[in-house]
Amino acid sequence: MFTIANNHGLLPDVAVWDDARGSPIFGMPRVSTKKTRIVTVNVATDLPGIQSPIERNVSDDGKLAAWTSVRQERWEGELVVEGEIPKWLSGTYLRNGPGLWHLGDYDFRHLFDGLATLVGLHFNNGHLRMAHRQIESDAYKTAKKSNKLCYREFSEVPKHDNFLAYIGDLANLFSGASLTDNPNTGVAQLADGRVVCLTETIKGSIVVDPNTLDTLEKFEYTDSWAGLIHSAHPIVTESEFITLLPDLLNPGYMVARMEPGTNERKVIGRVDCRGGPSPGWVHSFPVTEHYVIVPEMPLRYCAQNLLKAEPTPLYKFRWHPESKAFMHVMCKASGIIVASVEVPLFVTFHFINAYEEKDEEGRITGVIADCCEHYADTTILDNLRLQNLRSWSGEDVLPDARVGRFRIPLDGSENGELFAALNPNEHGRGMDMCSINRSFLGKPYRYAYACGAQRPCNFPNTLTKIDLVAGNAKNWYDEGAVPSEPFFVARPGATDEDDGVVISMISDKNGQGYALILDGSTFEEIARAKFPYGLPYGLHGCWVPRT
Numbered sequence: 128m129f130t131i132a133n134n135h136g137l138l139p140d141v142a143v144w145d146d147a148r149g150s151p152i153f154g155m156p157r158v159s160t161k162k163t164r165i166v167t168v169n170v171a172t173d174l175p176g177i178q179s180p181i182e183r184n185v186s187d188d189g190k191l192a193a194w195t196s197v198r199q200e201r202w203e204g205e206l207v208v209e210g211e212i213p214k215w216l217s218g219t220y221l222r223n224g225p226g227l228w229h230l231g232d233y234d235f236r237h238l239f240d241g242l243a244t245l246v247g248l249h250f251n252n253g254h255l256r257m258a259h260r261q262i263e264s265d266a267y268k269t270a271k272k273s274n275k276l277c278y279r280e281f282s283e284v285p286k287h288d289n290f291l292a293y294i295g296d297l298a299n300l301f302s303g304a305s306l307t308d309n310p311n312t313g314v315a316q317l318a319d320g321r322v323v324c325l326t327e328t329i330k331g332s333i334v335v336d337p338n339t340l341d342t343l344e345k346f347e348y349t350d351s352w353a354g355l356i357h358s359a360h361p362i363v364t365e366s367e368f369i370t371l372l373p374d375l376l377n378p379g380y381m382v383a384r385m386e387p388g389t390n391e392r393k394v395i396g397r398v399d400c401r402g403g404p405s406p407g408w409v410h411s412f413p414v415t416e417h418y419v420i421v422p423e424m425p426l427r428y429c430a431q432n433l434l435k436a437e438p439t440p441l442y443k444f445r446w447h448p449e450s451k452a453f454m455h456v457m458c459k460a461s462g463i464i465v466a467s468v469e470v471p472l473f474v475t476f477h478f479i480n481a482y483e484e485k486d487e488e489g490r491i492t493g494v495i496a497d498c499c500e501h502y503a504d505t506t507i508l509d510n511l512r513l514q515n516l517r518s519w520s521g522e523d524v525l526p527d528a529r530v531g532r533f534r535i536p537l538d539g540s541e542n543g544e545l546f547a548a549l550n551p552n553e554h555g556r557g558m559d560m561c562s563i564n565r566s567f568l569g570k571p572y573r574y575a576y577a578c579g580a581q582r583p584c585n586f587p588n589t590l591t592k593i594d595l596v597a598g599n600a601k602n603w604y605d606e607g608a609v610p611s612e613p614f615f616v617a618r619p620g621a622t623d624e625d626d627g628v629v630i631s632m633i634s635d636k637n638g639q640g641y642a643l644i645l646d647g648s649t650f651e652e653i654a655r656a657k658f659p660y661g662l663p664y665g666l667h668g669c670w671v672p673r674t
């Protein structure tokens with residue numbers, strides 16, 4: 128028996144409920160043999176009033192959806208769950224990322240150029256509802272209206288009609304007016320409950336509703352800090368929001384804190400760069416219980432490249448091996464720099480965690496900071512050009528990466544160490560897109576979840592659980608598939624670090640996609656739920672518990 132309901136005014140909703148399984152299913156073929164009731168699957172092909180600009184370069188059949196633009200602007204509906212989602216998993220996993228890489232006939236160049244697509248997995252009592260929506264930044268709205276790019280993205284620069292327009296754009300670069308507000312990198316829930324999508328431009332901080340995925344408002348900072356860029360990964364906990372702002376004029380970094388419920392960043396301290404003409408790119412940074420760690424990477428912001436209309440091999444950055452690499456340690460309470468050491472050259476985008484090392488008397492002797500490290504090689508940035516991602520023909524082209532472990536002594540020594548925390552062959556010499564149990568942030572920890580590699584590949588293609596104490600890894604792999612960042616959610620009341628689940632979204636080799644839930648301890652699959660169509664790759668996520 129079928130029942131059809133449309134319970135959203137805007138979205139066309141049709142769903143198929145499989146009474147035998149007690150869960151909704153997609154599509155008519157699956158209903159033919161069972162007693163069913165149609166309830167709430169949205170088949171939002173063309174939404175009323177929303178003309179999708181997404182007509183080409185979308186994945187249809189048999190092709191990996193990861194590197195192709197999202198098929199439609201939005202969708203929402205129940206998913207059929209295979210396996211069992213734990214009932215305690217109650218809340219929303221939000222994942223943000225660049226999901227729209229073309230406007231009209233024009234294809235963007237780089238993975239990081241894409242207009243932000245927010246995906247929500249709403250978990251409730253073993254059921255799973257998925258939704259995705261484009262974030263309505265000014266960059267997105269103007270692009271949609273004029274069918275062309277209007278702001279400077281990671282590698283893309285708006286085309287100028289004439290020289291005067293180019294000069295105007297340059298002037299706007301200094302004020303920040305021509306920089307994008309496309310928040311395509313991450314998403315975080317602040318201690319006061321607000322959910323903010325983020326990127327490296329400060330103006331690209333946008334508040335969204337985690338339930339509807341509606342774009343609510345710009346997150347406007349009320350302080351007078353004039354910087355234009357910040358780390359895309361602030362440290363966000365129940366009590367803290369710490370952000371890092373590179374200073375391009377007087378090379379250094381400002382470290383700031385923002386109290387919950389406010390929009391005002393207050394300066395903790397400042398680090399002056401020790402090398403280079405400009406600060407190193409600081410996509411993320413780690414903290415310990417008492418310190419903020421400020422990395423100074425030899426891949427540095429480059430003012431000339433920021434001004435260029437055409438992308439350079441390293442985009443807005445330049446590799447400065449002669450400028451050396453440093454790690455600075457700032458006291459959270461006083462802003463005083465307690466260590467500043469030279470370290471071997473490195474390239475990292477994502478720090479995993481950091482903690483303090485103590486001697487037998489409990490005195491802090493040093494800091495350990497772990498990251499996904501690319502052997503001081505910037506090639507990965509070129510690998511992430513869409514053309515490269517889309518045209519893979521089977522060679523093993525993913526550059527090696529490892530869990531790079533910095534040991535920073537606090538005894539006044541000049542140098543710190545950098546070494547692999549475990550044998551990189553444990554995870555196929557691929558390593559990025561990491562998460563940990565957030566209760567262990569800044570503390571000694573044992574487990575990290577990340578994407579590793581099963582070679583040959585051109586992109587990290589495994590989900591990997593790393594045991595930093597045993598020095599080994601467990602790997603999940605689906606041939607031809609691209610998994611997104613494995614995100615760990617702890618079971619409420621858990622005492623073991625790995626007691627929880629790991630959530631990822633997979634683009635499979637047939638052009639389809641699914642949500643995958645692994646057991647955080649055994650790293651075995653416990654449930655999966657197929658999407659109505661494959662979704663583009665997404666970068667980072669956060670967990671919003673049901674209140």
Ligand SMILES: CC1=C(/C=C/C(C)=C/C=C/C(C)=C/C=C/C=C(C)/C=C/C=O)C(C)(C)CCC1
Nearest residue numbers: 239279280281307312326327356443476559587
């Ligand atoms: C728009 C402008 C910029 C934007 C920078 C952005 C959007 C940076 C995003 C960086 C991301 C998402 C890094 C992720 C790395 C992932 C890796 C390495 C994965 C590896 C897998 O193997 C600026 C550049 C800040 C300049 C102003 C304009």
Ligand SMILES: [Fe+2]
Nearest residue numbers: 359410477667
């Ligand atoms: Fe990131």
